[in-house]
Amino acid sequence: MKLSNTKPQIVVVGSSSIDLILKTSKIPTANNTVLAQNLTSFLGGKGANQAIATSRLGAHTSFVSRVGMDPYGQQVLRNLDDEEVNVAYVFEDEDEATGTAYVTASEEGNAITVVPAANYSLSSENIDEAEKYLATADLILTQMEIPSKTVEYLFKKAKKLNKKIGIYAAPASRLSDEVINYASFVVAKSTDLETIFGKGNHEDIMKHLPNKLFVRDGANSTSYFDGSEMKYFRKNPSTEAHSMGLGDAFTSGFSIALLHGNSIEDCVKFGNEVALKAADYRGSQKGLPYLKEMKELISKAY
Structure with a gap:
């Protein structure tokens, strides 16, 4: 397993949101009411999670997304800037609010309702506007919290530019043969195949x-x-795992290892290690590890 001092260029195209988490004793069923123990908020969105994860892991990361012209949108932009993510092509939407996700978290698991809002306004025109960043990327990453037609257009653009592109296919929807065939890799949940x-x-x-x-x-x-x-x-957490964002963390770790020229097996192992770190904290972004601590970990483990 190797992690050189080279900083790969990654462009993440996808969603950004605020996650509002209700901690309950159980997931409510239809026509039932449960009391929440508390309500907390975290920064999230699969695209923003991957942008921050890859930045912390040593990449020069640019992010293409949409947020609302509202306090949540400003919070998202400040956070990305603090994480050294290039936000030049995070567009501010005058008509739509910043995306939100409402998470009911209990011992039974998580029930998540996503309000895409501005994320579903991310368009092919936005992809065209960000082409100069896509043209310099070593890898493009995307997910499925933006319109499927935008994902399709992004893949056509990546093919035209002869760029590697990976997709975390969540939330799940049918992928076209064109996307599957051109993708450098696809990450998916077993329940979504x-x-x-x-x-x-x-x-x-x-x-x-x-x-x-x-x-x-x-x-x-x-x-x-x-x-x-x-x-x-398998890399099981030794303590209680917080499962939000683990797929994003894995995808980001896998991508970084791939760009450093590692074998597929080592890329998978590294992705699992990154996800394991992320599982230590509630919320999708807080536990995402930095390159320094991952270098220390792999120097002992590999």
């Missing part, structure tokens, strides 16, 4: 995409097909 790729046995789906599809399952495990056999890697 049929939604993303169509019906089929999970292993068969994975075997059709060797060293390209990485499936997340459980607290912090990743599986993939390496061309000859199925590979499974």
Whole structure:
């Protein structure tokens, strides 16, 4: 496992939001009411999570997104700037509010309702405006909290520019053959494979995409097909895990390791290690590790 002193250029295209978390004893069912123990807010959005994660891991990261012209939007922009993420192409929307996610968190798990708002106004025109950054990227990252037509356009742009592009396919929706074929890698939840790729046995789906599809399952495990056999890697937290944002953390760690020229197996292991660090704190961003601590960790573990 190697992490050189080179700072890769990454452009993240995706969502930014404020996560409002209600801690409850159980997830309410239809027509029932539960009392929340407290309400807390965190900065989130899958795109912003990946932008901050890759920046902390030593990349020059630029972010393409949309926020509202409201206090939440200003909070998002200040936070990204503090994290040394280039926000030149985070557009401010006059008509839509900043995206929000409402999370009911209990021992049963998390129930999440997302209000995309300005995130769903991110357009192909915005992608065109940010082309000068995309043209210099070593890797483009995206997710599915922006319009699917924008994702499709981004992939066409990446192909035109001959750029690597990875996607964390969440929240799950069907990916076109064009996106699947051109993607450098796809990260997905095991429960979403049929939604993303169509019906089929999970292993068969994975075997059709060797060293390209990485499936997340459980607290912090990743599986993939390496061309000859199925590979499974698990890195369980030693304490209670906070599961929000672990897929973003994994995707970011995997991306950084890939750009430093590591094997797919080491990229997966590094992604799991980054996600493990993120699981120590509630909220999607607080626990995201810095390059220095990951270098210290891998010097002992590899």
